[in-house]
Amino acid sequence: MSTAVDVKTLIIDGMDVSARQDQTVLDVARENNIFIPTLCHLEGVADIGACRLCLVEVKGTPKLLSACTTKVYEGMEVTTDSERLRKYRRMTLELLFAERNHVCAVCVANGHCELQTLAYGQGMDHVRYDYCFPKWGMDLTHPFMGMDHNRCILCTRCVRVCWYIEGAGTKNTSGRGGGSMIITDLNQPWGDSETCTSCGKCLMSCPTGALFKKGSTAGESDRDRSMLEFIVNAREKKQWTV
Amino acid sequence: MSKRIIIDPVTRIEGHAKISVYLDDAGNVTDAEFHVVEFRGFEKFCEGRSYSEMPGITPRICGICPVSHLLASAKAGDAIMAVKIPPAADKLRRLMNLGQIVQSHALSFFHLSAPDFLLGWDSPAEKRNVFGLIASNTDLARAGIRLRQFGQEVIEVLGGKKIHPAWAVPGGVRSALSQEGAARIRAWLPEAHATTRVALDLFKGVLSTHEREAQLYGNFPSLYMGLVAPDGTWEHHGGKLRFTDSSGSIIADQIDPADYRTVIGECVQESSYLKSPYYLPLGKDDGVYRVGPLARLNLCARMGVPLADEELKVFRTHGHGSVTSSFLYHYARLVEILASLEYIERALDDPDLFSTDLRADAGINSLRGVGASEAPRGTLFHDYTVDRDGKLQKVNLIVATGQNNLAMNRTVAQIARHFLKGTEITEPMLNRIEHGIRCYDPCLSCSTHAAGRMALHLRLVAPGGDVVGEAVRD
Ligand code: SF4
Ligand code: SF4
Ligand code: FES
Numbered sequence: 076m077s078t079a080v081d082v083k084t085l086i087i088d089g090m091d092v093s094a095r096q097d098q099t100v101l102d103v104a105r106e107n108n109i110f111i112p113t114l115c116h117l118e119g120v121a122d123i124g125a126c127r128l129c130l131v132e133v134k135g136t137p138k139l140l141s142a143c144t145t146k147v148y149e150g151m152e153v154t155t156d157s158e159r160l161r162k163y164r165r166m167t168l169e170l171l172f173a174e175r176n177h178v179c180a181v182c183v184a185n186g187h188c189e190l191q192t193l194a195y196g197q198g199m200d201h202v203r204y205d206y207c208f209p210k211w212g213m214d215l216t217h218p219f220m221g222m223d224h225n226r227c228i229l230c231t232r233c234v235r236v237c238w239y240i241e242g243a244g245t246k247n248t249s250g251r252g253g254g255s256m257i258i259t260d261l262n263q264p265w266g267d268s269e270t271c272t273s274c275g276k277c278l279m280s281c282p283t284g285a286l287f288k289k290g291s292t293a294g295e296s297d298r299d300r301s302m303l304e305f306i307v308n309a310r311e312k313k314q315w316t317v
Numbered sequence: 318m319s320k321r322i323i324i325d326p327v328t329r330i331e332g333h334a335k336i337s338v339y340l341d342d343a344g345n346v347t348d349a350e351f352h353v354v355e356f357r358g359f360e361k362f363c364e365g366r367s368y369s370e371m372p373g374i375t376p377r378i379c380g381i382c383p384v385s386h387l388l389a390s391a392k393a394g395d396a397i398m399a400v401k402i403p404p405a406a407d408k409l410r411r412l413m414n415l416g417q418i419v420q421s422h423a424l425s426f427f428h429l430s431a432p433d434f435l436l437g438w439d440s441p442a443e444k445r446n447v448f449g450l451i452a453s454n455t456d457l458a459r460a461g462i463r464l465r466q467f468g469q470e471v472i473e474v475l476g477g478k479k480i481h482p483a484w485a486v487p488g489g490v491r492s493a494l495s496q497e498g499a500a501r502i503r504a505w506l507p508e509a510h511a512t513t514r515v516a517l518d519l520f521k522g523v524l525s526t527h528e529r530e531a532q533l534y535g536n537f538p539s540l541y542m543g544l545v546a547p548d549g550t551w552e553h554h555g556g557k558l559r560f561t562d563s564s565g566s567i568i569a570d571q572i573d574p575a576d577y578r579t580v581i582g583e584c585v586q587e588s589s590y591l592k593s594p595y596y597l598p599l600g601k602d603d604g605v606y607r608v609g610p611l612a613r614l615n616l617c618a619r620m621g622v623p624l625a626d627e628e629l630k631v632f633r634t635h636g637h638g639s640v641t642s643s644f645l646y647h648y649a650r651l652v653e654i655l656a657s658l659e660y661i662e663r664a665l666d667d668p669d670l671f672s673t674d675l676r677a678d679a680g681i682n683s684l685r686g687v688g689a690s691e692a693p694r695g696t697l698f699h700d701y702t703v704d705r706d707g708k709l710q711k712v713n714l715i716v717a718t719g720q721n722n723l724a725m726n727r728t729v730a731q732i733a734r735h736f737l738k739g740t741e742i743t744e745p746m747l748n749r750i751e752h753g754i755r756c757y758d759p760c761l762s763c764s765t766h767a768a769g770r771m772a773l774h775l776r777l778v779a780p781g782g783d784v785v786g787e788a789v790r791d
Binding site: 212213216 | 365366367369370372373374377483486487488491678680706707708
């Protein structure tokens with residue numbers, strides 16, 4: 076393996092960094108302790124660039140690019156924090172809140188929610204858009220897991236872990252735009268799913284309070300993603316193959 | 318044509334209130350109505366949610382007694398799971414409820430009511446509040462604030478936060494008491510006792526100079542309802558329902574709170590969002606009952622702790638059979654604070670409070686669950702109907718202020734009858750009506766959770782010929 080040719084050098088926030096050519100801007104930024112907010116990104120599963128929170132500026136490109144899906148190149152100059160980026164990130168967060176029904180104070184994920192944490196972090200103290208107040212329901216048919224569509228941000232992390240890590244393919248998306256929703260199998264009650272292995276990986280992956288252990292009350296969804304990381308690591312590093 | 322005088326809003330009550338006083342042609346007061354116009358629709362929007370979320374949601378109904386909703390909600394959840402919760406969990410919930418009683422009663426007595434009877438009904442409104450009390454009776458006001466803090470401390474060492482602690486859950490509680498927390502409560506108890514003693518002595522003095530108020534502020538026969546232990550001892554979280562009448566006779570006893578519908582009827586008054594419950598067997602007019610401290614003290618055979626039992630004897634000298642004046646709610650609150658302090662003290666010696674066996678686990682085993690608990694203001698019912706997945710289909714909450722609504726109407730009418738001269742609404746009358754309501758310590762945001770639609774525009778009572786006098790005061 077030739078490593079020398081694979082190495083790219085680039086500048087992130089004025090700092091010279093080097094990276095492998097298959098890495099994304101997000102990977103490199105994280106390696107160098109540069110914070111870029113993310114929501115749909117989850118270590119171990121493919122990125123899809125859905126949430127647009129990780130947008131960065133790249134010199135020479137008028138468009139903002141999502142750091143999680145943009146590969147590095149030689150001489151790239153990336154800015155991860157600017158007035159413009161902060162404006163768009165805040166707007167994106169506000170739109171996420173306005174789109175469904177988030178009542179953090181009584182949410183199972185209160186205090187442990189990635190969306191909430193980012194909103195605090197980006198100084199979002201109010202939402203400038205009209206709330207949509209859609210009528211989404213809950214699916215409590217599974218024996219020990221529940222889904223509240225009101226809190227789903229459609230990041231599809233649950234779908235991706237279900238397909239790519241568990242290999243069950245139970246979780247899917249249906250619909251378009253704001254009317255999209257996460258479904259189980261061919262849109263049937265979760266409890267009736269024949270493919271769900273009840274592994275709970277979707278629960279571990281969910282950044283919000285949309286997926287939770289049944290019986291949880293406010294602030295009780297304190298997720299442990301270490302099990303997910305453990306499985307991903309083991310798989311990628313082939314720790315289980317003999 | 319009947320005439321109506323409107324007083325709006327009643328200040329220093331949580332939430333907003335509107336009162337109508339009805340006059341006949343001769344200008345005499347015939348009736349009064351205490352409208353609650355704030356609308357929070359909790360029952361409606363909880364439908365479709367999971368029952369297990371309710372202990373997180375329902376404490377939001379009220380910032381003054383969140384713990385009561387928390388506990389009733391968790392209890393309703395226990396019933397849906399059909400589990401017997403670990404003994405430690407029950408004891409811990411009780412401890413929290415005692416803390417709640419102390420903090421809420423202290424707030425009512427020292428912050429909201431004492432300024433009236435200590436500074437005088439007719440002292441200027443801007444002075445007749447807790448700040449005025451601090452200025453004139455500094456030590457007392459300070460002690461009262463500290464007593465409330467003590468109650469909050471009990472809640473905090475258990476639930477982690479003073480308000481809205483989603484700590485009790487269906488099946489039990491989330492955490493036990495720490496040794497350190499127990500030590501903090503224990504160390505504070507003597508001071509809390511001393512303050513309660515001062516307040517009791519003080520109120521007895523007030524009573525001797527306020528005979529007229531005791532006669533006028535909601536002094537009428539009614540029924541009383543509350544929870545009692547199997548042997549009739551004062552209860553605040555477990556036990557069964559008892560009804561007594563004003564002669565002190567027990568008219569219904571040991572009724573399972575889950576069967577409340579066999580004894581409580583609810584009528585919805587068109588002009589108000591408040592549901593007015595009454596004792597079903599006697600009908601709406603004769604079935605008026607009162608709940609809360611006055612009722613609990615009238616109902617119980619004993620407090621079950623020595624100091625409060627001594628005090629109960631003195632309290633009972635103010636009535637024949639039952640104590641019928643709502644002005645005595647203040648006194649009853651102090652006796653309950655005293656009892657709570659004694660029960661807290663007793664609880665702290667129980668090793669169970671430090672147990673780790675705190676939460677029972679189960680699925681949905683019953684499609685309906687009722688949780689009842691004595692909130693500081695009176696018996697609180699949470700009645701949930703769920704589907705087999707635990708999704709709420711129907712929610713019925715019966716709160717204390719609603720149950721006292723009919724009694725509050727009578728109280729207002731009684732006071733107005735004595736103080737209204739013609740159609741002139743005087744400050745002194747306003748002050749007294751307000752206090753009449755304050756005797757019940759109504760928490761208005763909490764009592765208006767009921768779902769309804771039409772009453773919002775009723776608030777805009779047309780100023781046509783019907784309204785002969787109006788007073789709006791902030
Ligand atoms: S999912 Fe997160 S942002 Fe949404 S209500 Fe729950 S805590 Fe708040
Ligand atoms: S359920 Fe959770 S993980 Fe799945 S799409 Fe919604 S927010 Fe993302
Ligand atoms: S994390 Fe990059 S778009 Fe969501």
